[in-house]
Amino acid sequence: MNASHPAAAGGVLIVGGGLVGASLAIALDAAGVPATLIDAAPPQANAAASYDERNLALARASVNGLKAIGVWPHAAPRATAITHIHVNRAGEFGSARLDAARHDVDALGWTLPARELGAALARRLDECRLLTRLAPATLSALEPIDGGWRATVRAADGERTLQAALVVGADGTESFVRERLGIAVERHDYGQSLFVCTITPERDPAGRAFERFSDDGPIALLPLSERRCGLVLTVPAHDADAVAALDDAAYAALAQQRFGWKLGRLARPGRRQPYPIRRVAATRLTGPRAVLVGNAAQTVHPIGAQGFNLGLRDALTLAELVAGAADPGAAELLDDYAARRAPDREGTMTMSHGLVQLACLPQPLLAPFRSLALLAYDRVPPLQQMLARRGMGFRGEPPRAVLETLP
Template structure:
């Protein structure tokens, strides 16, 4: 391991002594990308974990293992390596070695280069379905984990040392007692509602369309983020010289864009993105997603905690959603692995404090960036260009941008890095 490189992965063998007794069980509700990652990390730490998954354990049936192409930060790949998932997915991943950020009609741009920061890649792109398949394979190898799938949480009752959860399964209702309840059940979290934790919601009135395209020119491991009055558009490098297209439109236009034929959709994307990669061709099946920001007003309750989209759903600009959620999961697993009681108030308070700088900074960045970069007021143009030029050419700003883009913000879990610069 390169001790001089601040971004080198640290892959601890998580242990716990003594192992949790059955009454120390951790119940994770939600088997999506973040919930599955948390269950794997806790199992590796020697915890007794029950994972409640809404869908049967098949990659093509998981609701969050869809056609999106994920941009995984470097810290995320370090963390997935630490829990044994990345080796099962790496062959399908494409490195991001360059990032180019610009605004249509304005002169400024910011460029990030992996070599400039002493790493082989700033991150990697991977189809969400491939990551889902890798997680399911790794779940199959877990030793202590109990998986209930398909199953759903239908009720919660507080008891002396935790929660009694009522679970609906094809074989009938079950009751599970847990010392710690984890809500990893997505944006419309049932756990969050049952705990009485309120959430602030901001509807961006935007719809995201994702698909694959084949550009005329090789993207050469470069990712592009392009802003305009109409919203952001991104291109992510994929295998076989393809790109993952991420196109944002006003929600009132979503129906019309859905109805476009392939030629007209490509023409729209070409106009919005430009010709840096030459002519775009061969669009894949399009998938629309309504965009809203949902922020829980608290992360913890007595013997309960929220992670991933149940805690915060951010604008997809900058591709921070899963990256942020995985840092939630690995931080929680790190704290639980070192504790005698997984649901103690002290542990949960430390979790909330650890996550606050990363969570708040990432949420503010994604929210403010989409507003500032896409506002149509002409007087903003020179300020935006100067800001991009500063990030491109001022070394401390460039370093900060790269560090945060690679997922090293606040006090990250030890599983994602050895030390910070």
């Protein structure tokens, strides 16, 4: 196990062992950079597969990056390719369609149970040679020192003190690291709640993913193995309790009414509960010898499934910069990181926020303009290419790790 390696003073300390934090730790290890990973969750043996599990939509760029750091071989057997994407709005004539073959790729992205990605990351973490893992452990204090930070960590075997030249906050939406750095956030409550579950349609989705907008919010179906789909349903927040109380038949009927009949009858919805949808964006990404990644930097609306994909590009960009630096916490490096991430981060946040505001706005006068915009993305080759590249996760200056199969 990795815990036999001492935490090197002057190294990198990653706070948060979720999907993004673990990916960063692996990317640094692959680049030959020692790091310490603090994870609040204890290591877990692989759980049995379940019908009721959260599913991720991984952009093509994300899968390229996971291949580059050696994670994808552990995850690929349970992944399902997305070969087509269909976007429309209920009651309006326009739609936009993406076809992998049209863009000379085998898939636009892949779907994968979140549990499977977590298990793949855990297996790859076990292969790391330069990584110190502390789990379960929590960061209880963070103090600036000359040339870095002193971190107090509480673990099962007691309290210990670590020193690091760079602290990475990968500790989620309510980040302790971000708060300790004094970085403010901008919050927006969408007035919506999200339900996620697995559902079985009458007809095989056959690699097709769907996103449909309405006055009540977006609904998405993602293709999975065994003719199943991942269902993502948003409802107005004031309806969340009533929707949560629906039995399976009534919930399937609601999903049917919102999605339509493109895949026939929807049945067997899995367990679900509501999650309030809010955008939380840090006003800056860096502090003195510290940086934020993933949800600690930005928690976005789940429309378009951008959250993990954006966070992984954070992690891979940071690993790329640190791998070539003598001092991982140098101000110039962190300035470069913020500049590199700005176009992707700002573009993705603007897209997700603007799309949900425009596409779900109950304004009949906007209907023809929305439809014409979707038709333009469907029919105008430069717009279609731009939509496809961004949908596949290629925006701004991507990390080199994702560019292997850039179309």
